[in-house]
Amino acid sequence: MLIRKWKQKAIEFSRIERIEAELLKQVPVCCEFDEGSSAAARLFPSPTGASDRDLLRDWDEFVRPELRHLFVSAKKTVQEDLGSLKMKVGHLGRFLVPLEHAERWLNALNQARLVLAAKFEFSEAELSAFEPPKTFSQRELVLHQINFYAAIQERIIEILTASDEKTR
Amino acid sequence: MPETAVETKTEEQLATPWNVVVHNDPVNLMSYVTMVFQKVFGYSRDRATRHMLEVHHLGRSIVWTGAREQAELYVQQLHGHLLQATLERSEGC
Numbered sequence: 001m002l003i004r005k006w007k008q009k010a011i012e013f014s015r016i017e018r019i020e021a022e023l024l025k026q027v028p029v030c031c032e033f034d035e036g037s038s039a040a041a042r043l044f045p046s047p048t049g050a051s052d053r054d055l056l057r058d059w060d061e062f063v064r065p066e067l068r069h070l071f072v073s074a075k076k077t078v079q080e081d082l083g084s085l086k087m088k089v090g091h092l093g094r095f096l097v098p099l100e101h102a103e104r105w106l107n108a109l110n111q112a113r114l115v116l117a118a119k120f121e122f123s124e125a126e127l128s129a130f131e132p133p134k135t136f137s138q139r140e141l142v143l144h145q146i147n148f149y150a151a152i153q154e155r156i157i158e159i160l161t162a163s164d165e166k167t168r
Numbered sequence: 169m170p171e172t173a174v175e176t177k178t179e180e181q182l183a184t185p186w187n188v189v190v191h192n193d194p195v196n197l198m199s200y201v202t203m204v205f206q207k208v209f210g211y212s213r214d215r216a217t218r219h220m221l222e223v224h225h226l227g228r229s230i231v232w233t234g235a236r237e238q239a240e241l242y243v244q245q246l247h248g249h250l251l252q253a254t255l256e257r258s259e260g261c
Contacts, residue, residue, distance in 0.1 A: 049256060
């Protein structure tokens with residue numbers, strides 16, 4: 001996948017592989033969270049470390065609905081932009097994000113990352129260890145895919161080993 | 169008398185400087201945090217980077233100090249960018 005500025009008015013996502021398209025289309029879905037979850041707490045943190053009841057009440061009443069509207073609006077923009085990403089068999093995908101949508105994309109991507117990190121309880125060390133790829137090539141993604149399959153194999157082996165030990 | 173008490177509290181709140189504090193967060197990218205500081209506070213890239221590094225290394229940074237109402241607005245804007253920010257009374261006041 002290649003991401004670059006296009007004619008000073010958009011960001012072009014091109015040479016999109018099918019798997020990348022799927023991951024991109026997952027962004028709005030990943031923003032979803034349950035009320036009362038750790039993800040909700042992360043998206044709507046307290047504005048104060050102290051127990052300032054008046055501030056907390058006002059915040060819940062006036063600020064949170066605005067923040068919620070902002071987050072939903074960013075998610076919708078991303079969803080709409082992704083609507084023009086059509087994958088055809090044997091072809092790589094392409095779509096444009098108008099520059100004025102860039103901040104909403106950053107917001108939605110951040111929501112997705114925060115929600116996933118909260119849902120899957122990633123530690124700071126785990127998140128810090130990850131080094132983003134310098135390029136977004138198919139090879140880099142396949143490496144992630146291989147590691148993903150390896151992790152599943154490890155887990156199956158772990159489960160099999162544990163049940164073997166129990167039967168001994 | 170209760171009216172006087174309310175008025176006094178309001179004056180005190182207005183007079184006391186408040187800090188806007190940004191807390192460390194392993195998810196938000198350093199470049200993103202710097203960009204948000206520039207956008208929200210109008211800081212130069214150098215100043216925004218200094219605050220970002222303070223957050224990263226020390227766990228928090230006081231990014232702005234001033235009137236409570238404005239501080240609340242900044243915290244709201246920072247939350248809108250999904251940064252962890254809080255409002256606290258400035259020490260020594």
